[in-house]
Amino acid sequence: MKKCQFTGIIVRVFADSGRAADENPGWGSRDRGLLYVLREQRPETAEATEAFRRTGLFDVMKLIDDYNRVIDYVRISVTDRCNLRCRYCVDGDFPFIPHTEVLSYEEIIRFVRICASLGVRKVRLTGGEPLTRKDLPHLLKEIGAIEGITDISLTTNGVLLADHLEELKEAGLKRINISLDTLRKDRFAWITCIDAFDRVIDGIKKASYAGLNPIKINTVIIKDFNDDEILDFVRIARKWDHEIRFIEFMPFGDMSLWKSTEIITSREIEEIIRREFELVPSLRPGKGPAKVFDIVGGSGRIGFISPVSSHICAECNRIRLTSRGMIRPCLFSDVEYDVKALMRSGKSDEEVKEFIRGVVKVKPERKLEMGAIRKCQRSLRNIGG
Numbered sequence: 001m002k003k004c005q006f007t008g009i010i011v012r013v014f015a016d017s018g019r020a021a022d023e024n025p026g027w028g029s030r031d032r033g034l035l036y037v038l039r040e041q042r043p044e045t046a047e048a049t050e051a052f053r054r055t056g057l058f059d060v061m062k063l064i065d066d067y068n069r070v071i072d073y074v075r076i077s078v079t080d081r082c083n084l085r086c087r088y089c090v091d092g093d094f095p096f097i098p099h100t101e102v103l104s105y106e107e108i109i110r111f112v113r114i115c116a117s118l119g120v121r122k123v124r125l126t127g128g129e130p131l132t133r134k135d136l137p138h139l140l141k142e143i144g145a146i147e148g149i150t151d152i153s154l155t156t157n158g159v160l161l162a163d164h165l166e167e168l169k170e171a172g173l174k175r176i177n178i179s180l181d182t183l184r185k186d187r188f189a190w191i192t193c194i195d196a197f198d199r200v201i202d203g204i205k206k207a208s209y210a211g212l213n214p215i216k217i218n219t220v221i222i223k224d225f226n227d228d229e230i231l232d233f234v235r236i237a238r239k240w241d242h243e244i245r246f247i248e249f250m251p252f253g254d255m256s257l258w259k260s261t262e263i264i265t266s267r268e269i270e271e272i273i274r275r276e277f278e279l280v281p282s283l284r285p286g287k288g289p290a291k292v293f294d295i296v297g298g299s300g301r302i303g304f305i306s307p308v309s310s311h312i313c314a315e316c317n318r319i320r321l322t323s324r325g326m327i328r329p330c331l332f333s334d335v336e337y338d339v340k341a342l343m344r345s346g347k348s349d350e351e352v353k354e355f356i357r358g359v360v361k362v363k364p365e366r367k368l369e370m371g372a373i374r375k376c377q378r379s380l381r382n383i384g385g
Contacts, residue, residue: 066365077322078127080097084193113146118357144172157178177218217236238300279293291304
């Protein structure tokens, strides 16, 4: 038994996982010689928090999986509806989820509050297209007010961004990711099945003028489709002081479009860029799977996300919550866990908390190897990109 003098809490600590499990059946133990705590409570003041941190017990309040990865980031799909039909996302005539099956804002806020109590600090809202859901600024404001949440961001296709920019900023949005795979109007119309290129560019420019920085542009590179635009995107990064994040083509959506031979790896993209630009590792890399570089002699940054050609799993610090209310521990796995059922059946916050802990414990160590990778059965519109 150990008493935390600054809170008066009695915390039982074990250095042996077997004893911890024996004395508290159902509790997820942690290996690698870390402490085992059978009861926890947050300190009430900043001074108490610092004192608690010095005891070495602070880490047990975090979400840590069986591979010692700290999960402090949740990506939340607020809707499966989208105003584009990107070919690599939508597979055929994909039906929308009934409204009653989509998480309400109140349920999303409750989920984030519980996650924050477990150490989650970062939240990203995605879709579908999140700006198609009514009153999104209200959700942003409520999440931003949750104790412990220090970073909230938004991923959008940019079509509606200019129309909502002012209210998004007033709600507390500080930065944004925009999905854009081409700088050519004809290609944009083909890949998205919508003629909205000018609206997206307008949204990006207005977001920049409004001070939503850094603006990150997510670009999926597909061989023989847009690989001839790689250097054009780098020039945009330098001109607009944005971060272009090149993402490998992943197995979602129309499988007649996705083939392993259509993948251009991050290494190949980087080699193309280095023929014309000098890249150096960024001094502001941030956390997460992106390998980020500064462009020598100019502003802007270039990031590479390599979910197909290499294992970025060791750096994975996130779980996903789908618009249907399923926790998805891994993007490349179809295994999901129904937290909505718990919340709608009257379970307490503590019961939901233990459920989330259990889901994190079974987060897989890594995705399949590239040669064996298969198409996920759910579209990105449902999962949340």
